[in-house]
Amino acid sequence: MENHQEGPERQESKGSKLPFRSRRVPRGRVLIASVAGCAVLGGVLVLLPWDRPAPPAPPSPGAQAMAAVAGGVPAALPGLAELIDAREKRLRTHPRDARSWAVLGGAYVEQGRRLADPAYYPRAEKALRTSLRVRPKRNTRALAGLAALANARRDFPAARQWGEAALKLQPRRWTTYPLLIDAYIGLGEHQAAERALDRLTELRSGPAVLARAAAVYRDNGRREDAAASLADAAAGARAPAERAAYLERAGQLAWERGDLEDALRHFQEAVRLDPDQRAAQAGQGRALAALGRTTEALNAYRAALAKQPCPQYALELGELYEALGMPEAARVQYDLLREGVRGATAAGADEELVLGQFEADHGDPKAAVRRLRAEWRRQPGTAVADALGWALHRAGEHEEALTFAVRATEEKHSGGVRSAPYMYHRGMIERELERYGPARRHLAEALRINPHFSPLRVPAARAAREALGEPPDTEVPVLDGD
Numbered sequence: 078m079e080n081h082q083e084g085p086e087r088q089e090s091k092g093s094k095l096p097f098r099s100r101r102v103p104r105g106r107v108l109i110a111s112v113a114g115c116a117v118l119g120g121v122l123v124l125l126p127w128d129r130p131a132p133p134a135p136p137s138p139g140a141q142a143m144a145a146v147a148g149g150v151p152a153a154l155p156g157l158a159e160l161i162d163a164r165e166k167r168l169r170t171h172p173r174d175a176r177s178w179a180v181l182g183g184a185y186v187e188q189g190r191r192l193a194d195p196a197y198y199p200r201a202e203k204a205l206r207t208s209l210r211v212r213p214k215r216n217t218r219a220l221a222g223l224a225a226l227a228n229a230r231r232d233f234p235a236a237r238q239w240g241e242a243a244l245k246l247q248p249r250r251w252t253t254y255p256l257l258i259d260a261y262i263g264l265g266e267h268q269a270a271e272r273a274l275d276r277l278t279e280l281r282s283g284p285a286v287l288a289r290a291a292a293v294y295r296d297n298g299r300r301e302d303a304a305a306s307l308a309d310a311a312a313g314a315r316a317p318a319e320r321a322a323y324l325e326r327a328g329q330l331a332w333e334r335g336d337l338e339d340a341l342r343h344f345q346e347a348v349r350l351d352p353d354q355r356a357a358q359a360g361q362g363r364a365l366a367a368l369g370r371t372t373e374a375l376n377a378y379r380a381a382l383a384k385q386p387c388p389q390y391a392l393e394l395g396e397l398y399e400a401l402g403m404p405e406a407a408r409v410q411y412d413l414l415r416e417g418v419r420g421a422t423a424a425g426a427d428e429e430l431v432l433g434q435f436e437a438d439h440g441d442p443k444a445a446v447r448r449l450r451a452e453w454r455r456q457p458g459t460a461v462a463d464a465l466g467w468a469l470h471r472a473g474e475h476e477e478a479l480t481f482a483v484r485a486t487e488e489k490h491s492g493g494v495r496s497a498p499y500m501y502h503r504g505m506i507e508r509e510l511e512r513y514g515p516a517r518r519h520l521a522e523a524l525r526i527n528p529h530f531s532p533l534r535v536p537a538a539r540a541a542r543e544a545l546g547e548p549p550d551t552e553v554p555v556l557d558g559d
Contacts, residue, residue: 151315175211233264298488306329333526367529
């Protein structure tokens, strides 16, 4: 093979027809140049620490909250307070700043959600609608804010409407898709949620997307995928509040599969990272109670409720008191639950689901049926199907109850979520209808999914399962839904 590479003496420099000729440099000059170069380099190295610019200051809490709200991720409470204060001040002098109105509305939504304080929601609605009034066309940020507000209020039809309107304006705006996923899940539209997730993952990757994917995987019964996605989301989260929120969800997943120690570790780490993470504090109460650490469990629940008076936490703590033989303390929590629901209703939020669950077991089952039927007509999600089925059972309507219990537990309708309480409800309804084979299976499945799912209902599930005994050899298997 010929070597076509020419030597330096024969190459021509570009842009010139003169041949390039190498020149010999005397060794002395090379040595002097090297020494001089080292001296200059040494001087630069000596000067670098003094001349290097100072690292940029970390963003303020308000700036971090702004980025979180804009990106649809959990924000820290101090940052939200700073962001709200800054936007309120700006709007006093710039009342036609549509973007600031939308940002303020989104911050109010997140503040209300984090504090379980629905009083923020009317303020959020006023700010977001003002943004739309100032800028009625192509105001995607305000439309998405209204979708987030509707989700926070558990008004899933409105969330879908606002979210789809925002998506129509900007189909590639990735932060709209998580809002629609929440709305679709609340309406029981699991296939639509999967399609929205597919589109979201085409447009974006990262912790927020992984966390949203985990919610869809969980509702489809893919717990391992959900846990892996949340672990990756928590590892990639930048802000402590965001990471704490993902750890809380991972703790909830661990709780749902009955892994108490793992759940507790996640909840504790979430609270360490963000002391305002009240959902994780309530989760600690749940796990500690199941571990028999009752005093710690009560303290955890009380701490969560003191700062975030969520009706669901009050219901859980009340039932724990009942299981401990403390009915007076339980009634105090149930009164707090009713008070919280009244406040939520006054602020336009929908707490009919938790109120129906409470009435079915601790109040008036027929009133629970009326409330939950109306809720089912409005937004027929899986959780509503389960609650309505159980309320019908408690009200003595066992045949109709079973149709809703089947809907909540069959993959065709529920998306495949594996829930110990749902299985327990179905098994108890089937037992009442003398469908003993399915009742055995579903009660056993409830205890297999999470043997600690409720301090009140686990003993009832075990007693019912033992009373049913072992299946006879001649028993013909009954398919789910038969």
